[in-house]
Amino acid sequence: MHEFILPPKELSHFVKRIYEINIPRPSTFEENRVIPMGMGTITIVLKGNPRIKGVNGIRKFPKYALGGQYFPTFSFDSDIPLLYYGIALKPTATYKLFGIYLADIQNDFISLDQVIGEEANQIWQQLIQTKSTESRLLLLSDFMLRKVPNMTEYTHLDVVIDYIYEKKGILKVKDLCDYEDVSRRYLEKTFKKFIGFTPGQFIRQVRFNFTCSEIAAADTDGDVDQILMKFGYYDRSHFMKKFKKYHSDDLSVLTGDNPSLFKTVFSRIMRSDSENSYHP
Template identity: 75%
Template sequence: MHEFILPPQKLSPFVKRIYEIDIPHPSTFEDNRIIPFGTGTITIVLKGNPRVEDANGVHHFPDYALSGQYFPTFSFDSDIPLLYYGIALKPTATHKLFDIYLADIQNDFLPLDEVIEDEADQIRQEILKTESTENRLRLLTDFMLNKVPDSIKYTHLDVVIDYIYEKKGKLKVLDLCEYEDVSRRYLEKKFNKFIGFTPGQFIRQVRFNFTCAEIAEGNSTVNDILSKFGYYDRSHFMKKFKRYHSDDLSVLTNEDGNLFKTVFSRIMRSESENNFHP
């Protein structure tokens, strides 16, 4: 259902992971809820008829797209089996690679051929001609390696994003200002321009995502995990969770292999995915 690889070192400043999602049956919006990760995504559909449901309604998803983060959430469905490949980009990567601010495609997507022209169809056709998941993921890795610029500028924003992930969102905006010796106004301007979140929103989102990942992994009790991440009781956490999924936490705690749990049990687990330093 969900296979992935982590990028090589040269690509790691830009890419969190490259993955395959294979859903071998029709699926509904309720089955496929996605919550924001503060990243952009390149998606290439090989099989299926996906539609996206978001704040703007329901619309068809193209064969390939560069998507921003959806806030608070979005869902997708397909009336036939669905197979697609994704490249999860790190927060500032859309700008560094494609000169597109993540904030400008929030709650939206661009057909990938509007971003990289004929290359979009070329990489999709190459993947279609390739049989194994392993080789398809390797093709996408090579494709992204060709996008890496000769020089990489590492900014105040990259430093504080690193720090937020290092602390798993368990900090305040003032901590960022003190850590990087910049003003709150400066950070707010940069986050809004590049990411589309305020620093506080981004911190809270990262903390929430790490919390969900640990709940899905199931190595500690829910209450212990919530306490670890600073939620003073379950109702405090559930108010946020309900915005993205429902009021039923069993989607993360039950034994079935739903996509929501499968993805969350694996994300944010490796240092390379959560470290944005080049």
């Protein structure tokens, strides 16, 4: 159902991971509910008739698109088996690579050919003609490498976002100001312009996502309470108020044995021992 690669170092400031989603049967909105990731995505559909359900209603998804973050959540379905490839972009990457603020495509998507022209169809055709998952993932990595600008500015915003990921969201806005020696007002303005979230909202979202990741990887149900305490949730009911807002009132979607899409894919996009160590 899910294969992925981490980006090479040259892509580390732009891409979080490159992945395949393969659902070998029709699937429903209820099965495919996704929490906000705080990042944009490039999605290329090779098989299926996906629709996206979010705050703007239900819309047919194109065969390739640049999508923003959906808030508070979204889901998707397909009336036939679905195969697509995704590139999870770091929060400032949509602007650095394509001149598009992530804030401007929140709860929305743009057909990829509107962003990069005929190259969108070319990469789709190449993926169709390539047979193995591994080769397709590497093909997308090479595609993204060609998008990297010759000169890349590493800004205050990049530094604090990397710091938030490094700390897994277990910090406060004041910690960011102290870490990078910038004002809270500057951070508020910059986050809203580029990301569409306030720094506090982004911190809380990252913390929630890492909490879900660790719960999904826990060995026993007894580990969950320790994980919640680590991330600052008083108890399960405290955490479940937010989890229900984004997904459902049943934590077994993370703790159960069934390999749901949410458990095997989206709760783990955050996870890697090496993803947060790319400070220049």
